[in-house]
Every structure is written in structure tokens, then in C-alpha cells.
Amino acid sequence: MEYTGKRNDVVDFGGEVDYTGYTWFADPPPKPPPSSPQPPPQAYVPPPGVVEQNYMFEFALQAAPNVLYGRYKQYGQLGVLAWCSEFAELIDNLKDLGVHGHMFVTTRTQALKTCEEILKLPLEEIKMQIIVMYLSSQVARLRRFLDGDRTWTDYPETKFPIDPRAY
Numbered sequence: 001m002e003y004t005g006k007r008n009d010v011v012d013f014g015g016e017v018d019y020t021g022y023t024w025f026a027d028p029p030p031k032p033p034p035s036s037p038q039p040p041p042q043a044y045v046p047p048p049g050v051v052e053q054n055y056m057f058e059f060a061l062q063a064a065p066n067v068l069y070g071r072y073k074q075y076g077q078l079g080v081l082a083w084c085s086e087f088a089e090l091i092d093n094l095k096d097l098g099v100h101g102h103m104f105v106t107t108r109t110q111a112l113k114t115c116e117e118i119l120k121l122p123l124e125e126i127k128m129q130i131i132v133m134y135l136s137s138q139v140a141r142l143r144r145f146l147d148g149d150r151t152w153t154d155y156p157e158t159k160f161p162i163d164p165r166a167y
Contacts, residue, residue, distance in 0.1 A: 046102060047102070050102045053097065053102070054097070054102070054103065054104045054106070054107045057090075057093075057094060057097065057107050057110075057111075058106060058107050058110045060090060061090075061107070061110045061111050061113075061114040062110060062114070064087065064090070064114050064117075064118065065114060065117040065118050065121060067083065068080065068083045068087075068118060068121060069121050069123075071083045072121070072123055076125065077125070077126045077127065077128055077131050080123065080126060080131055080135060081131050081134065084131075084134050084135050084138050087138050088138055088141075091138060091141055091142045091145075094107075094111060094142065094145075095145050098145065098146075108146055111142060111146055112143070112146055112147065115139045115142055115143055116154065118135070118139055119136075119139060119154050119155060119156065120154075123135075123156075129158045129159060129160055132156055132158060133158060136155045136156060139155070140152070140155070
């Protein structure tokens with residue numbers, strides 16, 4: 001008979017089990033002796049290339065706000081949209097670095113600083129709110145990975161027109 005998740009051959013008439021006289025947690029697991037020495041923590045030695053990889057990420061993150069603003073000035077809101085796709089790739093690679101335990105604290109700090117700088121850029125001329133939302137979602141995705149417990153309130157307000165004929 002193949003298991004399909006729900007059994008039809010068992011009927012539960014609801015009889016209660018009597019637990020009187022049963023001692024719960026009477027036999028706790030044995031505690032380790034107090035004199036057992038803990039092994040000393042191992043120093044982190046990054047694999048070859050990890051230092052250089054973190055340096056390259058820090059450099060790319062430092063340049064990201066300037067590159068975004070340059071694309072915005074050169075191509076307008078479509079430049080921001082194209083930059084967001086490149087930023088998404090950077091985020092994916094940063095997440096991969098972090099998941100494998102190779103992200104340095106300086107790289108994480110720079111990434112959080114970059115998110116703040118991106119959201120402070122004067123990108124007022126973006127009329128397509130979907131681009132603002134896409135940019136904000138990419139920043140939020142990176143922030144959630146780096147510091148998921150914190151609540152961020154510096155995202156730009158979306159300005160959807162009340163009258164759709166306004167645009």
C-alpha cells in the first residue's frame with residue numbers, strides 16, 4: 001500500500017492515556033566533569049585568495065554609489081535600472097562569500113555603508129516608481145543578509161500618482 005499522507009484505516013476513539021505515577025525527567029543526561037578542559041579556539045586562517053577577494057569587494061562597494069550616480073547622470077532612470085542588475089550580481093557574490101564564512105568584518109561594514117550612501121543619492125528625476133522600488137529592494141536584500149535583525153527606515157517614499165492621467 002502506498003503512503004498518501006492520510007490514513008483511512010485507523011479510527012481514533014479519543015481514549016486518554018493515564019500518566020499518573022510517571023516521573024517526568026527523572027533521569028537527566030550526565031553532565032560533563034567540571035575539570036574537562038576546553039580545546040583552545042583555532043585562529044582563522046583564510047584560504048588563498050580570500051583576502052584579495054574581500055579587498056576587491058570592498059573596492060567595488062566603495063565605488064558603487066559613484067557608478068550608480070554616473071549612470072543616472074548619463075542615461076537617466078534606465079541607467080539606474082541597468083545598474084541595479086549589476087548590483088544584484090554583486091549582492092549574489094557577496095552572499096556566496098558570506099555563506100562560506102569568508103566575509104571579513106570590513107567588507108560587511110563597507111557594504112552597509114554603501115547601502116546608506118546609495119539611498120542618499122539625489123535621484124529625484126526618476127518618474128518610474130518601479131525603478132525606485134527595484135533599487136530599494138536590492139538594497140533591502142543586501143541589508144537583510146548582512147543585518148537581518150535591524151529595521152531600516154531610510155528607504156525613499158514611493159510617489160504614485162493619485163490621478164493616473166497625471167502622467
